[in-house]
Amino acid sequence: MVRAPCCEKMGLKKGPWTPEEDHILINYIQLHGHGNWRALPKQAGLLRCGKSCRLRWTNYLRPDIKRGNFTREEEDTIINLHETLGNKWSAIAARLPGRTDNEIKNVWHTHLKKRLKHNHGNNRQQQLLDSAKDIKQQPVTADSPQQSSSEASTLTTSENNSNSGSSTTMNTETNEDFVSDIDENFWSEVLSADNSSMAADFQVVVGGSHPQTPHYFTSSLEAVTDYGSDVYDTDANMDFWYNLFTRAADLPELPEF
């Protein structure tokens, strides 16, 4: 059986609530309680469905709701709970007094996912720098591209986010093709590749800040890390940079951009 949506009846208002509607709803609930949500709007004189009234009350009008930005402690709590509970927003909300599941869900999607990604990037940046130093100390040989490339094909990184000590393995195959055929056409290929945003990043970092030969890859890598989280926006991007810099000694001379 498929039930019709509760708001399907004609004449019921949808969309943002007005202050007047809020006032009516608050007054009614303070006087009578909410009881039956479906019956409430009619009794209160609101042209809304019961579901809309319930959501407005539980997510916004309830007197015990805590307004304002989330504290760092609250964010950490959400991250920790999400790791164990997953997307159980109501369960997470139950452990954060004054916060609603909807609000937590929004914060997760708009802030915390990015924060985790950024933390992940920072860890990875250090790893890349360490790798670059190791590579710089190695003599460049004719077969080093294959060696470094294969070594770069799988990275094991220990994520030390505030709550995680687990290891993850990342496969860099996605971008390996992109840097596999390095020859005199490399730079023009970089700039014309499908992955134009990466190419643009590379142009900014290497072409802008460090217009030397690619053999100065370590300083370029430091420039990349200085360039910030945008470059490390995705694992794919990080793997791209890793592949590129582990093979930097084999790149042709950098042209003027």
Add this chain to the structure above:
DNA sequence: AAAACCTCCAACCGCACGTAT
């Protein structure tokens, strides 16, 4: 100055589940 683009969040939707009849 204005158009295009992006971010954020309140609100909506549909489904699942428990309870009443």
Add this chain to the structure above:
DNA sequence: CATACGTGCGGTTGGAGGTTT
């Protein structure tokens, strides 16, 4: 037991406001 209803939940959307081009 079957059906109807009420509520809770997670995913998604729309648009306001901010930022960039």
